[in-house]
Amino acid sequence: MLDRVVFCLCILGVLISTYLLQSKLFGSEILCGVSSCGIVNNSNYSEILGIPVSAFGLLFYTGMAVLVVLKYRRLFFLGSIVGVLFSAYLTYLEAFVLHAWCQWCIMSAWIAFSLFVVGARVVRTK
Numbered sequence: 001m002l003d004r005v006v007f008c009l010c011i012l013g014v015l016i017s018t019y020l021l022q023s024k025l026f027g028s029e030i031l032c033g034v035s036s037c038g039i040v041n042n043s044n045y046s047e048i049l050g051i052p053v054s055a056f057g058l059l060f061y062t063g064m065a066v067l068v069v070l071k072y073r074r075l076f077f078l079g080s081i082v083g084v085l086f087s088a089y090l091t092y093l094e095a096f097v098l099h100a101w102c103q104w105c106i107m108s109a110w111i112a113f114s115l116f117v118v119g120a121r122v123v124r125t126k
Helices: 002-026 037-041 053-070 073-098 103-125
Strands: none
Touching: 002 037, 002 053, 002 103, 037 073, 037 103, 053 073, 053 103, 073 103
């Protein structure tokens, strides 16, 4: 049961990352409500070595989905640590450098945090 929930969270992360990546690559506007997703997604911090951060998110969530399907629990947990730390760094940039918030990015950060919490629980009980 828990594996299914984690897999669904990974798929949700893939969808969010894909949406942000296509917006970045094609310059389309992000549906964002009252936050400032465009500012975040088009900032200097939205790329690393010319690669959109959302592409890294897409790789992360896809990799995490594969790890949960293959039941590589320890690797999943290690990956979740990387994901939550990177998400924390990006959230810091939103809050204290850009002074702009992207609701999609925040949802992705919550998914990464949820994967970390579940990963810690699974590793601890196995």
